[in-house]
Amino acid sequence: MDGVDVVNVDLGDRSYPIYVGTGLLDDGDALRAHVAGSTALVVTNETIAGLGYLDRTVKALTAKDSKLRVETVVLPDGEEHKNLEVLNAVYTRALETRLDRGTTFVALGGGVIGDMTGYAAASYQRGVKFVQIPTTVMAMVDSSVGGKTGVNHALGKNMIGAFYQPECVLIDIDSLKTLPDREFASGIAEVVKYGLIRDGPFFEWLEANVDKLLARDTQAIAYAVERSCVNKAEVVAADEREGGVRATLNLGHTFGHAIETGLGYGEWLHGEAVSAGMCMAADMSLRLGWIDASLKERTIALLNKCKTPIDVPEKMTVQMFMDLMAVDKKAANGKLRLILLKGELGECVFTGDFDQSKLQETLDAYVK
């Protein structure tokens, strides 16, 4: 595998590789090395299958090993289908094709497919192995790494799930060529997050290179994806179960999840909601006196360049935010906790210890 970079996710008692490169999807060796047993189930959605990626993956898996039996299941595309009912279709397919505990599930798609396949793997026969092949920026830089899996509930996003790590993550930058601009930009918003929470120089690199990224410069994309993976891997290694620092990866997510749930899943893309949420977090951080005005401005300016939302949708009310944020997973003993910027660029805190009136001010400022 020439030109492939490997980022290792080290969890102490085990570790797994993230491969970042081009041409990886058709390279059966990389994938096959992480598929145990004599069967595999490739899970994808209609869009990805329609673009030919499913056939290519099955071919890559079976080309050099005709004894491997590869089954497939194609789910509807979109966050609104990330629920128990659609998840059940994965179990059904696995049972219909008599896949036993030794099988490997392969997630081929964006964050929704990765989260659902990972959770299906965590729960099918109480756990089988799985591999991530993310095909969106969002999945490459965030959701495919770190083992958070699950589905949504009508009353809250990602409320049903498990921590369950993949055998490997296979990132083929080429697969972004078919990604629509809106989804591409949504993923870049999540990349910006790493700059804000822990990697100031990367934020500055993004300020200088965002145009190249949006113009789909392969080298720029590969750099941004890999640097995001390194950041994510470091955080996950330090705190797999989100007892502390891992929560900082959710900058903007508490506001963002409220928007996603409030609008109905699928209306806004995850990264779009997070983009607006990060602006709100920056705004609130400034009101608390924790950052300079310039950092809020730079955050908004960069996200605006990404063409992701910097305001909240008109449908959202203050009450909706308060109700939906109250069920956030980061709440503790009924108290809301948020990730907020504090200090220089690249510094943040995860805390429930803030002046509640500033949260109210931010909501009042953002809600139409």
Place this chain on the structure above:
Amino acid sequence: MDGVDVVNVDLGDRSYPIYVGTGLLDDGDALRAHVAGSTALVVTNETIAGLGYLDRTVKALTAKDSKLRVETVVLPDGEEHKNLEVLNAVYTRALETRLDRGTTFVALGGGVIGDMTGYAAASYQRGVKFVQIPTTVMAMVDSSVGGKTGVNHALGKNMIGAFYQPECVLIDIDSLKTLPDREFASGIAEVVKYGLIRDGPFFEWLEANVDKLLARDTQAIAYAVERSCVNKAEVVAADEREGGVRATLNLGHTFGHAIETGLGYGEWLHGEAVSAGMCMAADMSLRLGWIDASLKERTIALLNKCKTPIDVPEKMTVQMFMDLMAVDKKAANGKLRLILLKGELGECVFTGDFDQSKLQETLDAYVK
């Protein structure tokens, strides 16, 4: 807690207690000590709630700690409701009442409630703590101990789930007073299993004391429950994830699951299906020449005394058995593996290495 016996389940990196005694349900101290956080969700079914156990549990939890907020959810009773749809009602209740990651779920009921509540705990917000309060023999001696949690799929029993251990198991023998005879007997069949697979002297004790048990002698029941828990705890400690010896706890279960799924969940009780399945396993073991005829006869005689089935239901065909057993979780690389008796009373093997024609002979002999 006078007169309470404690069996410890030692899993190496952690352990938890099984309390066996009388009057435990109303003793808030024992329960409260294992409920972390400021909220709890008691999950039970209509039957158990109707018998007053839900109110008593809530009272025991709150009597000495008015700051603990206790929510409840009452599910329909029966194996046919052990599915994703009913499970979702638990998540909904938890979200409606805004229970956060620090909450504790309490399973109050039989095996279905225990398995579903445990799995809800394993997956709610990617994992919260839970406590088992089994109210049936089956749940006390088997399902509440060892961390196997999950729900059924239309195509197979317990096909969706997780290994997830409780904080403690609280067994109040008094709660069996309201258990119907049919369910009581079903649980005793599972007790017989421990004698067959690893505890010959216990099997002999059961042969001598089965009448006392069925007459609901409290001391006899307490002894049988505790000895079963000791056996289960030892097996689980040796092999939490069922890599080997734990599979032997499934004597009769591969046949039994096929019966349960084939009839439709809820038609036969789990222990009833296992009872018939153990007779089939003994029959097959004899045909293989692995046990003496007397052991098969003693097995059937003891289960017959328990008044649990020693034959398969008329609806079952050989083809149904073959199809349903093919998706058994213990299958590996498409090969069926069974727990069979081999040697003296109390000895068994878990193997896929047997003369297939003997399986066929057993099915032919048992299917009408």
